[in-house]
Amino acid sequence: MNVSPSLTWALPARENFVLGLGASYQYKGQFTPLTNSSLDYDPGDEMLLTGGFDTRLSATATLTGDVIFTFYGKDKINGGEILGPGNKLVVNLQFRQYFGFDELWLLARYRSRAKNDLLVNGVLTPENVKTNPDQVELAGHYRRRFSRRISTRFFAEGRFYQNTPAVEGVKLFGAGLAPSFALSENFQLLAQLKYQTGSFKEGTSVSGLEAGAGLLVNF
Numbered sequence: 001m002n003v004s005p006s007l008t009w010a011l012p013a014r015e016n017f018v019l020g021l022g023a024s025y026q027y028k029g030q031f032t033p034l035t036n037s038s039l040d041y042d043p044g045d046e047m048l049l050t051g052g053f054d055t056r057l058s059a060t061a062t063l064t065g066d067v068i069f070t071f072y073g074k075d076k077i078n079g080g081e082i083l084g085p086g087n088k089l090v091v092n093l094q095f096r097q098y099f100g101f102d103e104l105w106l107l108a109r110y111r112s113r114a115k116n117d118l119l120v121n122g123v124l125t126p127e128n129v130k131t132n133p134d135q136v137e138l139a140g141h142y143r144r145r146f147s148r149r150i151s152t153r154f155f156a157e158g159r160f161y162q163n164t165p166a167v168e169g170v171k172l173f174g175a176g177l178a179p180s181f182a183l184s185e186n187f188q189l190l191a192q193l194k195y196q197t198g199s200f201k202e203g204t205s206v207s208g209l210e211a212g213a214g215l216l217v218n219f
Contacts, residue, residue: 001029016056020066024048030076044073044085060098067091074117074124084117084124086132101145109137133162149182169201176210188216
């Protein structure tokens with residue numbers, strides 16, 4: 001059984017500027033991962049603290065940002081600690097601008113995980129090098145409305161990973177379009193076509209094409 005109480009608070013500091021704070025705690029109950037086993041696995045609890053702002057730059061433009069800290073408890077098996085996940089920091093910044101029915105949206109995100117504590121000779125010890133690389137993500141799209149029923153989102157994205165033993169300087173880029181067709185007030189047909197390419201520090205490169213389709217139903 002998991003329980004996750006949370007509390008959020010927003011304060012309008014000025015007419016066009018709002019501050020917000022939030023906190024939540026996730027209790028994770030222990031369980032037996034394998035049938036016919038005496039192992040009781042107790043994942044560590046989590047606590048999340050966040051602060052952010054929302055400001056209106058003009059009648060059609062907004063800027064929002066937030067900082068999120070996640071603190072992880074120790075994972076246990078039969079009462080003994082086996083893993084201490086590194087705490088996480090995430091910083092987000094978003095810009096949105098409307099041009100009539102069209103929309104420009106930009107995102108910048110930074111994510112960082114601290115070193116994990118691993119079980120070495122029965123003792124939790126910080127790892128020498130971080131397993132989880134720091135990550136920077138940049139993304140944006142321009143949504144163009146052609147008619148009441150047809151619109152298309154043109155998007156681009158980039159993700160950059162720090163050097164670690166498991167991940168060596170990965171850079172990933174993607175771009176594509178995502179048209180949508182309103183079949184009625186309740187049904188919308190969605191599609192997406194994206195080309196992705198990337199490279200590793202040692203010279204290996206990857207690329208591929210992704211396509212998808214879906215149906216959105218509103219009640």
